[in-house]
Amino acid sequence: MYRVLDIIKGTTVDGPGFRTAIYFAGCSHQCPGCHNPQSWDFNGGKEMSLEDLMEIIEEEDFDVTLTGGDPLYKPGSIAILAKAIKESGHTVWLYTGFTIEEILASPSLSIPLPYIDTIVEGPFIQSLRDPDLPFRGSSNQRIIHNPYSL
């Protein structure tokens, strides 16, 4: 099961094109200046199954963004969902507060990588905030395509 805070269909700010963005509950990075501290509670939102999520995703022909909170705190279940999304013919962007170095060094955090087209990584750093950057909040965060190839 997944704890989901919100699902927004047709967003254009969480990756290219029109996308379905799924906001998962829970984050422990505690970045100062976080835009969404109410997303930190791992018991927030409501419980949804893989089938519930795929039904909503398949209502539209949009690509999908997994965000939060930080979806990588549940890497096993995120891998299962990302695989199902890929099999439905859509690309997957994933937002995480972990850096790509932390992810690649961790057998657990890297479980979803084969099913992720693009990862937007790293904590939000208030002093590096740049509202002109597309798809990210601060300039330390990197947009990495095909992270599994690393």
Ligand code: SF4
């Ligand atoms: S990773 Fe994102 S949700 Fe988590 S504390 Fe940092 S900015 Fe907030």
